[in-house]
Amino acid sequence: MHIVKSPQLSVFEKFGGIRPMAMILGIAPSTVKAWHYSRSIPAWRHDLIMRRAIDTDIALSTDELTRIRDDSRPLKRGRPSEPTSVAA
Template identity: 45%
Template sequence: MTKALVLIEEHGGTRPLARKLGLSPSTVQSWKRKGSIPASRVPAIADVTGISLDELLKACLPPLPTRTKRKEAAHV
């Protein structure tokens, strides 16, 4: 679970957070889908939610790619 998703869910979900920020739900939904929040939105979110800038900036980072195990080459 990404920091962005946790932040959104902790503040009521997509629609309630969008309402608090004066944004469309589709905007907040896109943050959930991407797993990060645009840095340009951090000040407004901090004002509305009271979350520290440090925590919000962590939510701006995109999720790390997942590692897949490499198949080992078969020895003949």
């Protein structure tokens, strides 16, 4: 698996998103989602994340795990909104 290597991407984007990151790390997506929401990854997980980044050819620094940048694009949430009609 080869993920884009852009320094402008958040750690989550570099892994391809929350679910792909969870799958690569072998942990529950809800755990990664909690990290994403809090913008904080526990220090005891950093070694695992760095090993998996190396294994999957993802350019990542330890600094990116401690200073998590905002996503370069908004996270998609839920279903697309339904068109609403306006009463005349």
